Structures are given as C-alpha cells and as structure tokens.
Amino acid sequence: MGAIPHGGRLIDRVLSGDQQQEALHRASSLPCLELSEEQACQVENLATGVYSPLEGFLTQDALMSVLERMRLPGGLPWTIPIILDVDRRAAAACEEGRDVLLTYQGRAMGLLHLKDAYGYDKPTVCRQVFGTDDGAHPGVRRVLAMGDTLLGGDVDLIEPLDTPFASRHLTPREARVLFTAKGWRTIVGFQTRNVPHLGHEYVQKTALTFVDGLFINPVVGPKKRGDFRDEVILAAYDALLRNYYLKDRAVLAVLKTGMYYAGPREAIFHAIVRKNFGCTHFIVGRDHAGAGHYYSPYAAQEIFDEFPDLGITPLFFTAFFYCRRCQGMANEKTCPHGEQDRLAFSGSKLRDAIVQQTGESALLIRPEVADTIRAVDNPFVTG
Amino acid sequence: MGAIPHGGRLIDRVLSGDQQQEALHRASSLPCLELSEEQACQVENLATGVYSPLEGFLTQDALMSVLERMRLPGGLPWTIPIILDVDRRAAAACEEGRDVLLTYQGRAMGLLHLKDAYGYDKPTVCRQVFGTDDGAHPGVRRVLAMGDTLLGGDVDLIEPLDTPFASRHLTPREARVLFTAKGWRTIVGFQTRNVPHLGHEYVQKTALTFVDGLFINPVVGPKKRGDFRDEVILAAYDALLRNYYLKDRAVLAVLKTGMYYAGPREAIFHAIVRKNFGCTHFIVGRDHAGAGHYYSPYAAQEIFDEFPDLGITPLFFTAFFYCRRCQGMANEKTCPHGEQDRLAFSGSKLRDAIVQQTGESALLIRPEVADTIRAVDNPFVTG
Numbered sequence: 001m002g003a004i005p006h007g008g009r010l011i012d013r014v015l016s017g018d019q020q021q022e023a024l025h026r027a028s029s030l031p032c033l034e035l036s037e038e039q040a041c042q043v044e045n046l047a048t049g050v051y052s053p054l055e056g057f058l059t060q061d062a063l064m065s066v067l068e069r070m071r072l073p074g075g076l077p078w079t080i081p082i083i084l085d086v087d088r089r090a091a092a093a094c095e096e097g098r099d100v101l102l103t104y105q106g107r108a109m110g111l112l113h114l115k116d117a118y119g120y121d122k123p124t125v126c127r128q129v130f131g132t133d134d135g136a137h138p139g140v141r142r143v144l145a146m147g148d149t150l151l152g153g154d155v156d157l158i159e160p161l162d163t164p165f166a167s168r169h170l171t172p173r174e175a176r177v178l179f180t181a182k183g184w185r186t187i188v189g190f191q192t193r194n195v196p197h198l199g200h201e202y203v204q205k206t207a208l209t210f211v212d213g214l215f216i217n218p219v220v221g222p223k224k225r226g227d228f229r230d231e232v233i234l235a236a237y238d239a240l241l242r243n244y245y246l247k248d249r250a251v252l253a254v255l256k257t258g259m260y261y262a263g264p265r266e267a268i269f270h271a272i273v274r275k276n277f278g279c280t281h282f283i284v285g286r287d288h289a290g291a292g293h294y295y296s297p298y299a300a301q302e303i304f305d306e307f308p309d310l311g312i313t314p315l316f317f318t319a320f321f322y323c324r325r326c327q328g329m330a331n332e333k334t335c336p337h338g339e340q341d342r343l344a345f346s347g348s349k350l351r352d353a354i355v356q357q358t359g360e361s362a363l364l365i366r367p368e369v370a371d372t373i374r375a376v377d378n379p380f381v382t383g
Numbered sequence: 384m385g386a387i388p389h390g391g392r393l394i395d396r397v398l399s400g401d402q403q404q405e406a407l408h409r410a411s412s413l414p415c416l417e418l419s420e421e422q423a424c425q426v427e428n429l430a431t432g433v434y435s436p437l438e439g440f441l442t443q444d445a446l447m448s449v450l451e452r453m454r455l456p457g458g459l460p461w462t463i464p465i466i467l468d469v470d471r472r473a474a475a476a477c478e479e480g481r482d483v484l485l486t487y488q489g490r491a492m493g494l495l496h497l498k499d500a501y502g503y504d505k506p507t508v509c510r511q512v513f514g515t516d517d518g519a520h521p522g523v524r525r526v527l528a529m530g531d532t533l534l535g536g537d538v539d540l541i542e543p544l545d546t547p548f549a550s551r552h553l554t555p556r557e558a559r560v561l562f563t564a565k566g567w568r569t570i571v572g573f574q575t576r577n578v579p580h581l582g583h584e585y586v587q588k589t590a591l592t593f594v595d596g597l598f599i600n601p602v603v604g605p606k607k608r609g610d611f612r613d614e615v616i617l618a619a620y621d622a623l624l625r626n627y628y629l630k631d632r633a634v635l636a637v638l639k640t641g642m643y644y645a646g647p648r649e650a651i652f653h654a655i656v657r658k659n660f661g662c663t664h665f666i667v668g669r670d671h672a673g674a675g676h677y678y679s680p681y682a683a684q685e686i687f688d689e690f691p692d693l694g695i696t697p698l699f700f701t702a703f704f705y706c707r708r709c710q711g712m713a714n715e716k717t718c719p720h721g722e723q724d725r726l727a728f729s730g731s732k733l734r735d736a737i738v739q740q741t742g743e744s745a746l747l748i749r750p751e752v753a754d755t756i757r758a759v760d761n762p763f764v765t766g
Contacts, residue, residue: 249716335629
C-alpha cells in the first residue's frame with residue numbers, strides 16, 4: 001500500500017489464510033474462552049491497529065503504568081485500560097505462557113497469547129480512570145460488573161466479526177488508503193455517539209475549513225438507555241451528508257467500541273484512536289466523553305497539555321449555540337450576546353425539535369435529518 | 384516589559400531624548416531629504432520593528448537577494464522591496480557612508496545611515512515582484528512613477544509622525560504588551576483594506592474559534608480611487624466590534640503602509656509584519672492582496688510552502704459566500720450546493736446592500752455597519 005502518511009505504527013495481527021488454518025488446527029488442544037460482544041470487538045480492534053501501539057490486552061505492569069502515569073511502560077501515551085476480564089472459573093482453565101482460543105458465539109475468532117492472569121481492585125481502578133468510584137457513574141458501573149480476574153497478552157485475529165454495519169466499517173489501514181486516494185494531507189476526526197444536529201455540523205465544518213478532509217467516526221455498540229440507536233444515527237448522518245456535505249470532503253465510518261464516559265482520559269484515547277486511522281487533527285468539545293457532573297467542562301481539553309508527544313493536533317471548541325442576534329451558529333469566543341439570545345442544543349430541546357417541528361426546529365436540526373429520524377418507529381435504545 | 388512571547392526580533396530604532404537632541408544638533412550639517420507621506424511611514428515602520436528583521440531601506444545587495452530569492456542575504460524570508468527612491472538631483476546631494484537627515488513636511492523625523500545609492504531597472508523589479516510589468520497593474524504603476532535612484536541604509540526615528548489615527552495605532556512592542564496583558568497565547572492577525580461585511584466576520588470568527596485572540600489590522604494610507612476611506616473603515620469596524628464581538632477577544636489597530644497588490648509576495652510580507660506584532664497565526668484568503676487577474680486564486684496560499692521557516696502559521700480560506708440552502712455562511716470546502724444558491728460578496732453587491740437596504744442586505748452586511756457607512760457623506764476615496 002505504499003508509505004503510510006500519518007499516525008502511529010500500523011499494527012496488523014490479522015492472521016493470513018495459512019496462519020488461520022494452523023490456528024484452527026491447534027484450536028482443539030487449547031483452552032477456550034467465550035467472549036462478550038464488546039470483548040470480541042476489542043480483539044478485532046487490537047488486531048487491526050485501532051488501539052495501536054497496543055497489540056493485546058494490558059498485562060498487570062502495563063495496567064499499573066496506564067493507571068498511574070497515563071502512559072505505557074515504554075512511555076507512549078495510553079490512558080484507558082483495554083483489559084480482558086474473566087471470572088475465576090474461566091481464569092483457572094487458562095495457563096500463563098500458553099495460548100487461549102477466543103470464541104464469539106461459539107466460533108473461533110482469535111488467539112490470546114496469555115502472559116499473565118491477575119486480580120485488581122475495582123474501586124482503585126475506577127478512581128484512577130474516572131476520578132470517582134460512585135456507582136451512579138456509567139463507567140464505574142461497568143467496571144463493578146466485570147469479572148474478578150484480568151488476562152493480559154497479545155492477540156491474533158483469526159476471523160473478523162460479522163457486523164450489521166460491515167459496509168460502514170473501515171480498518172485503520174483501509175481508512176489511510178482511502179484518505180491517500182482522496183489526496184487528503186490533513187484530516188480532522190470527529191467522535192460522536194449521537195444524531196447530528198446543527199451544532200455538530202457547525203463544529204465539523206469550522207474544523208474542515210482548515211484541513212483537507214473530515215472523518216466522522218461514530219461509536220457503535222453498547223449504549224445507555226435513551227440514546228439514539230446506531231441504525232438511526234447512521235441514517236441521520238446519511239441524510240445530512242447527502243444534502244449538506246461535499247462527497248470529497250467527508251468520510252463516515254463506524255468505530256466498534258464501547259463508551260467509557262471517562263472524560264479527559266477518554267479524550268486522549270479517542271485522539272490516539274483517530275491518529276491510528278490516519279487523522280492529523282481531532283475535535284474536542286466541551287465536556288468531551290463526559291457523564292453528569294463528574295468532570296469540569298474543559299478538563300478533557302486541558303489534559304492535552306500533558307501529552308505534547310501525542311502526534312495528533314487537538315482542535316478545541318468552547319460551548320456553541322444558535323444566537324438570535326448573531327443570526328447563526330456561534331461559540332463562547334465569538335459571540336458577545338447573552339443567554340436570552342441563545343438557543344442551546346440540549347437533548348430535550350433536540351427531541352422536541354424532531355418530534356414537534358416548531359418554528360425554531362430548523363435552527364437546531366436539518367429538516368432532512370429530522371424527517372429521517374421521525375420515519376423510524378423507535379429511534380431510542382430501550383431496556 | 385518582560386519576555387517577548389511571540390514573533391521575530393523586536394527592532395527598536397526610536398531615538399531617546401538625549402539621542403534626539405544630539406541628532407537635531409547635527410542636523411544643520413547634514414544633507415537633507417524631504418520624504419513623501421508614504422516614505423515617512425516606512426521610516427517609522429522600520430524604526431519600530433513593523434518590518435523586522437529589516438532595520439532600514441534595502442541596499443543593492445539586499446534588494447537583489449529579495450528579488451531573486453525572496454530572502455535577505457542572511458537567508459531570512461523577505462519578499463517585498465522596502466526601498467527609498469529619490470530623483471538624481473536629491474541623490475547627488477547625498478554621500479555614501481554619511482548620514483542623511485530625513486524630513487517630512489519640513490520637520491526632522493529621522494536619520495538615514497546611507498550605505499549605498501544605486502540605480503535599478505524598473506521593469507525587471509516589477510516582473511520579479513508583481514510577475515508583470517503591465518502598466519495597468521497598480522503596483523507596477525507606482526514603481527514606474529518612482530525616482531531613478533534608491534538609497535539603502537539603516538534608519539533611526541527622531542520623532543513619530545502625527546497621524547489622524549494616533550489613538551488606533553500600536554507599535555509592535557505595544558501590541559505584544561497588550562496581548563500579554565489579555566492573557567492571549569495564540570493570536571490570529573487579519574489584514575484588511577475594506578469595510579467589514581459578513582464574510583469578513585465569518586472568516587475572523589472561524590479562525591478565532593481556535594485561538595485566544597483576534598488582531599484586526601486594517602491598512603491605512605494611500606488607496607485606490609473608489610476604495611472606502613480610512614475613517615469610514617474604522618467607524619464601520621467600531622460598529623461591528625461594539626455589537627458582535629467580545630471585547631476580550633478582539634483588538635483593532637491600524638497599520639500605516641501602502642498596498643502593493645503583489646499577491647503571493649505580499650501575503651508573505653503581511654504575515655511577517657503580523658508576526659512582528661505578536662501574532663502566531665495569519666489569515667490568508669483567496670486572491671490575497673491581488674489585483675485584477677494577475678495571480679491565480681490560490682497563489683498567495685501556495686507560496687507559503689516555500690517558507691517553512693516563517694515563524695507564523697497561515698490559516699487558509701477558500702472562497703466564502705452566503706448559501707441559501709445551508710442557510711448561513713459557508714465556503715467551498717463545506718458547501719455542496721451550486722452557484723444559484725450562493726450570494727457572493729462582490730464590491731458592487733455590497734454597495735447595493737449598503738445603499739438600497741434590500742431584503743438580502745442583512746445577509747451581506749450587519750445593519751449597524753451599513754447604517755454607519757450610510758451616515759457618512761462620501762464614504763469613497765475620490766480624485
């Protein structure tokens with residue numbers, strides 16, 4: 001594929017045909033571990049370089065270093081624990097130094113070259129990653145529900161997952177090839193887990209003004225109740241891109257990973273992942289990857305000061321809104337007017353705009369996007 | 384004044400009280416040269432560091448280097464000849480190696496430490512600076528009207544000029560102090576010679592979104608017939624800033640220099656000057672400092688590739704316009720719609736918008752700005 005123009009080292013641990021056969025041949029003699037959907041996605045991400053420089057699940061040493069220093073033992077930035085949790089029974093079936101066959105829905109999907117199996121203190125991990133061990137925090141809740149043992153070691157991917165969004169999925173390698181083919185030298189990445197409103201469009205297009213291309217990279221996978229469903233987010237983006245973006249300036253691809261709601265640490269993680277996809281810039285808004293009031297509004301921007309060696313340039317946005325006096329989108333640095341002139345993008349206002357189609361709806365969301373969402377029977381995650 | 388946070392070396396050749404007295408004492412024995420208004424401005428700019436690293440008018444060696452390499456003999460970027468032209472009679476009164484007293488309107492204003500007096504080939508200079516020797520080009524016309532001899536050498540400023548915009552004038556030193564006092568670490572400079580329309584506001588605010596402050600720096604001085612008068616430009620900006628900008632995010636100060644209409648070379652010159660004022664970024668639009676069709680639309684952006692050592696980051700804009708389908712300002716990278724949906728910012732449309740106040744006027748110019756211009760009897764340069 002020629003020179004890789006951007007980003008970190010491209011990890012490739014996807015087994016070739018011969019290697020696959022060999023792995024499947026050995027499979028019957030290996031201990032076997034059935035993965036959750038999210039764990040299976042992590043294996044795929046690790047093997048295809050989404051989490052470069054990681055090549056596997058964190059070992060105990062690496063986890064300690066990530067928790068305490070926000071860096072890997074070698075010094076490279078890494079802020080979010082990518083860990084494989086199992087219960088004690090499953091752990092007992094594995095042996096350090098030996099391979100484990102990873103299956104998903106009964107099908108062999110990968111190999112774990114098990115380096116260590118170790119216990120961990122959940123509240124400590126939570127305080128270090130989320131700054132809290134409050135069970136009301138969605139990220140904390142997830143950690144508290146995890147198995148008691150972690151398995152560390154590099155992984156190989158035998159077979160990628162089936163995914164309902166296969167046609168919307170790009171590996172880092174594929175994304176880089178595509179960007180190069182488009183002649184983009186500078187690319188800004190946009191993280192999202194929501195349907196696009198005019199504020200998102202404003203942020204994306206403001207950033208795009210200074211780079212060659214925009215990489216819209218919505219996270220698909222487990223979400224909170226009340227979030228928009230992945231299918232709805234993609235259909236809404238399709239409507240937006242078709243009507244309001246140039247084909248040669250924007251690419252959309254899904255990222256199969258969970259949300260951690262880890263605020264500042266997750267902003268760094270999101271930036272590294274987009275660097276791996278070939279982005280040179282990454283958009284970080286107010287309260288990026290936040291939840292409730294656990295993080296101060298700009299903590300996820302300030303943390304970038306600690307990572308001058310990140311290799312991707314953050315583009316910071318202050319709070320944005322529609323301003324009736326400016327008669328357009330504006331942000332806290334560009335608009336001198338007061339709250340009474342501003343229309344903010346709250347979740348509830350956006351829902352009203354979609355459902356009720358009031359006079360101000362068109363200031364919050366494109367009619368084509370609202371129509372698309374309205375056409376879906378139930379746009380929200382339930383249960 | 385503490386550490387200088389940004390920009391190039393701060394030249395300071397403004398004589399102190401004692402030095403002034405000494406210079407005026409010597410004045411009676413020196414040959415004397417009466418300057419034009421523009422030449423007097425150049426002396427002031429040279430002495431206060433606006434043209435840093437220059438400390439005086441280009442000598443023959445330096446001029447050749449600037450013309451051929453777009454760099455000074457030492458290698459630093461410099462693209463526009465800052466030269467002092469005189470007729471043969473005035474040249475004959477001067478002596479290389481001796482000081483010349485510079486006067487403006489009969490008043491001693493500076494000293495020239497004359498290093499060389501030399502002839503030059505006007506058509507050659509024009510082709511190198513403007514890419515043409517066509518007498519219809521406004522920059523060429525100016526060179527062709529110049530005296531036949533150039534005087535090179537460093538200058539000292541005895542006394543700054545009286546200026547009708549004294550309260551709007553900042554030296555590079557003063558601008559840096561102000562930016563530091565405001566706590567700005569990143570500052571984007573904006574060059575203009577026009578009243579502000581919504582396109583300018585869009586460009587300025589889009590850039591401001593990613594930096595701490597905006598430095599609006601209109602060029603005042605000799606202009607083309609039909610241009611807006613300097614007083615009108617300043618009054619229009621006052622109206623805009625008062626109504627649509629945060630006080631702590633924008634500073635306006637005038638720059639007393641002529642326009643060269645040298646396109647790419649002038650874009651580099653404009654950027655270096657703003658670096659001297661303490662800017663870290665500089666806005667370069669389509670056909671920056673252009674005239675007629677002498678330069679390709681993006682030549683003034685492409686030239687920055689030749690100056691990786693400029694020390695100020697250009698922010699490039701493609702053509703911008705109001706788009707009826709986007710329902711807001713947009714640019715060629717963000718808007719997929721056609722010409723029929725776009726409202727461009729031509730001079731004639733802008734004049735119509737100011738004078739006639741049609742329904743679409745408010746899409747081109749803020750009503751407060753249009754009102755201000757309309758209140759002036761004759762807003763245009765005549766004669």
